[in-house]
Amino acid sequence: MAMAEDGGRSRLGRGLAALIGDMGEDGGAANERARVPGGARKVPLAFLRANPRNPRRSFAEADLEDLAASIRERGIIQPIVVRQVAGERDAYEIVAGERRWRASQRAGIHEVPIVVVEVNDREALEIAIIENVQRADLNPLEEAAGYQSLADQFGYSQNDLARVIGKSRSHVANTMRLLRLPEPVKAYLADGRLSAGHARALLTQDDPEALARAIVEQGMNVRAIEALAQELNVAKAEAAGKPPKKPKHPALDADTAALQRRLSDELGLSVTLKHDGEAGEIRIRYSSLDQLDEVCRRLAGV
Numbered sequence: 694m695a696m697a698e699d700g701g702r703s704r705l706g707r708g709l710a711a712l713i714g715d716m717g718e719d720g721g722a723a724n725e726r727a728r729v730p731g732g733a734r735k736v737p738l739a740f741l742r743a744n745p746r747n748p749r750r751s752f753a754e755a756d757l758e759d760l761a762a763s764i765r766e767r768g769i770i771q772p773i774v775v776r777q778v779a780g781e782r783d784a785y786e787i788v789a790g791e792r793r794w795r796a797s798q799r800a801g802i803h804e805v806p807i808v809v810v811e812v813n814d815r816e817a818l819e820i821a822i823i824e825n826v827q828r829a830d831l832n833p834l835e836e837a838a839g840y841q842s843l844a845d846q847f848g849y850s851q852n853d854l855a856r857v858i859g860k861s862r863s864h865v866a867n868t869m870r871l872l873r874l875p876e877p878v879k880a881y882l883a884d885g886r887l888s889a890g891h892a893r894a895l896l897t898q899d900d901p902e903a904l905a906r907a908i909v910e911q912g913m914n915v916r917a918i919e920a921l922a923q924e925l926n927v928a929k930a931e932a933a934g935k936p937p938k939k940p941k942h943p944a945l946d947a948d949t950a951a952l953q954r955r956l957s958d959e960l961g962l963s964v965t966l967k968h969d970g971e972a973g974e975i976r977i978r979y980s981s982l983d984q985l986d987e988v989c990r991r992l993a994g995v
Contacts, residue, residue, distance in 0.1 A: 733772040735804040736785070741775060741794055744787045746818045748839030749825050751832065751883070752795055760796035769793055772806040774824075776817060785809065788817050789824040815847045819857060826858055826961075827987070833889040834882055837868045844869075859983050860961030870896055878905045889958055916950075960988065 773790035787794055788810060797805050812820065822839040825831045831839065840858075843849040851869070855862040871882065871892050878901050881887040886909050895901035907913065949968050956964040956975075963978040979985045 733806040733808050735806050736783075738794070738797055738803055738805055740783050741773065741785050741787055741805065741807070742778070743791055743794075744817065744821060746814065746842065747787070747791055747821050748818075748835050748842065749791065749821075749831055750835055752792060757792070757796050757799060760792065761799035764793075764796055764800040764802065768802075769797060769805055772808045774820065775807045775809055776812055777809060786817075788812065788820050792830070815843075818843060818846070823858060826860070832883055832885070833868060833871055833892065834879055837871045840865055840869050841872060856981065858961075859981070859987050861963050861978070861980070861984075863963065864957070864961040867893055875902045877902050881905050881909055890954060960991065962988070 771790070771793070773793055774788045775785035775790075776788055778784035778786050785807060794805065818839070822831075822836075822843070825839075826836060840849075840854050843854060843857075844851075849857075851862050851865050854860075854865045858865065868889070871879075871889065874882070874892060874895065878887070878892065878895060882889070882892050887905060891905075891908055891913075895904055898904050949966050953964055953966045956966075960977065962984060965976040965978070967973050967976075977988055979988060
């Protein structure tokens with residue numbers, strides 16, 4: 694499937710704000726109508742329904758309660774993005790904002806502000822993934838499953854995904870590889886007992902499930918598990934009579950390497966640290982202006 698077939702790709706690649714306008718968190722309903730193209734309007738909560746393609750599957754109870762308390766106090770500041778359900782007059786499927794919808798039910802409010810957009814299934818899935826990734830609302834498995842859905846259902850390559858989501862290709866590839874892990878390891882990852890860094894270190898192991906249990910039971914950090922994984926790989930190569938693989942780049946000290954990986958994971962981009970004494974430099978590689986915009990947004994804390 695050719696990915697250059699429609700102009701919506703670049704538009705959606707700039708994220709949710711490019712589609713529905715720049716919606717700040719500091720204004721009331723009147724400001725929302727002024728800022729959002731076409732204006733926001735309120736509808737009964739019962740008119741909305743969840744999106745079955747939403748990559749986000751888990752909603753922490755504590756987070757929903759906190760958001761519900763905020764909604765009771767201030768209302769919903771940012772409208773929920775929806776699309777009309779075909780053949781039904783007063784029915785809307787949520788494209789972005791399911792957490793706000795769920796919290797609104799808990800808050801006991803009867804109407805919510807919405808913005809109606811005209812998007813197909815592919816575009817709806819793109820927007821849902823983009824919004825959740827930009828907000829860091831997905832756990833690593835949900836993010837991986839979202840990418841896999843776009844690949845399976847709509848023929849996206851890893852390069853396409855990287856361009857649309859605004860992440861590096863290596864981040865997309867490494868994230869999708871997490872789906873290969875055994876189910877017990879995925880369960881640890883989904884409930885937060887393993888991080889994405891832990892999980893990636895397990896991918897090359899013969900018995901990732903046993904190693905995952907050891908990580909959880911012993912509280913091993915990513916640096917420790919990567920060192921152990923390296924030792925196991927060397928032992929495996931020696932047992933097979935093969936020379937261990939040499940690193941492609943000069944080795945960093947363990948602390949710098951761990952920090953470099955953590956920053957790369959957080960941004961979804963290639964990060965390089967050069968450290969000399971107490972000074973050094975950090976380099977963030979981006980391949981598009983969209984990725985640069987996202988880095989600037991994260992640095993500015995908006």
